[in-house]
Amino acid sequence: SSELTQDPAVSVALGQTVRITCQGDSRRVYYTSWYQQKPGHAPVLVFYGENYRPSGIPDRFSASTSGNTASLTITGAQAEDEADYYCNSRDSSRNPHVVFGGGTKLTVL
Amino acid sequence: EVQLVESGGGLVQPGKSLRLSCVASGFTFDDYAMHWVRQVPGKGLEWVSHISWNSGNIDYADSVKGRFTISRDNAKSSLYLQMNSLRAEDMALYYCAKDAAAAPGTALDYWGQGTLVTVSS
Numbered sequence: 309s310s311e312l313t314q315d316p317a318v319s320v321a322l323g324q325t326v327r328i329t330c331q332g333d334s335r336r337v338y339y340t341s342w343y344q345q346k347p348g349h350a351p352v353l354v355f356y357g358e359n360y361r362p363s364g365i366p367d368r369f370s371a372s373t374s375g376n377t378a379s380l381t382i383t384g385a386q387a388e389d390e391a392d393y394y395c396n397s398r399d400s401s402r403n404p405h406v407v408f409g410g411g412t413k414l415t416v417l
Numbered sequence: 418e419v420q421l422v423e424s425g426g427g428l429v430q431p432g433k434s435l436r437l438s439c440v441a442s443g444f445t446f447d448d449y450a451m452h453w454v455r456q457v458p459g460k461g462l463e464w465v466s467h468i469s470w471n472s473g474n475i476d477y478a479d480s481v482k483g484r485f486t487i488s489r490d491n492a493k494s495s496l497y498l499q500m501n502s503l504r505a506e507d508m509a510l511y512y513c514a515k516d517a518a519a520a521p522g523t524a525l526d527y528w529g530q531g532t533l534v535t536v537s538s
Contacts, residue, residue, distance in 0.1 A: 353524060394461065396464065405478065
């Protein structure tokens with residue numbers, strides 16, 4: 309099955325911009341969604357599809373895809389954005405399986 | 418307010434069975450696909466299974482295929498996961514999650530708080 313690779317940890321200075329990436333295998337990633345998970349809490353969907361941000365999610369969260377890499381960008385990171393971030397996507401070799409990335413721990417300095 | 422409440426977790430011996438339930442409220446349950454996702458505490462998320470709004474489209478992760486069965490009862494706004502032949506590696510927090518669409522996709526827009534499954538002799 310496909311794998312989605314995320315950097316285990318990323319840090320960003322308060323108020324700066326950070327990009328969290330999600331790289332698929334040699335095939336294109338598609339139908340990617342992004343989740344934020346804080347300790348002791350369930351994941352929260354923060355972005356999905358071509359350009360969809362659920363209600364209540366700040367517009368500093370955006371996402372894009374290029375080839376086999378999806379990215380979540382936080383423009384002007386806030387202290388409350390410190391969390392684990394996961395991507396998921398269709399498993400390109402086993403559609404309609406869903407596969408999650410390993411997660412990225414974001415630290416806001 | 419959308420709510421998903423899981424139950425049925427607990428301590429079970431290897432090789433035994435357990436049935437998880439998830440009761441939904443705050444939305445029209447039979448309009449949406451549903452998923453089970455699990456997470457070993459301190460580790461990442463693993464998709465387990467999904468079911469379409471009408472149960473016509475069902476799929477499983479390779480790690481559980483043949484042992485787990487997902488089902489739903491739209492009249493009761495409930496989702497289930499029958500887990501047989503449990504293994505130590507099935508030990509995790511199991512989340513019920515709502516899809517943003519009727520057909521299973523990747524956008525899981527609401528999650529329950531999870532039910533913990535412990536597999537140990």
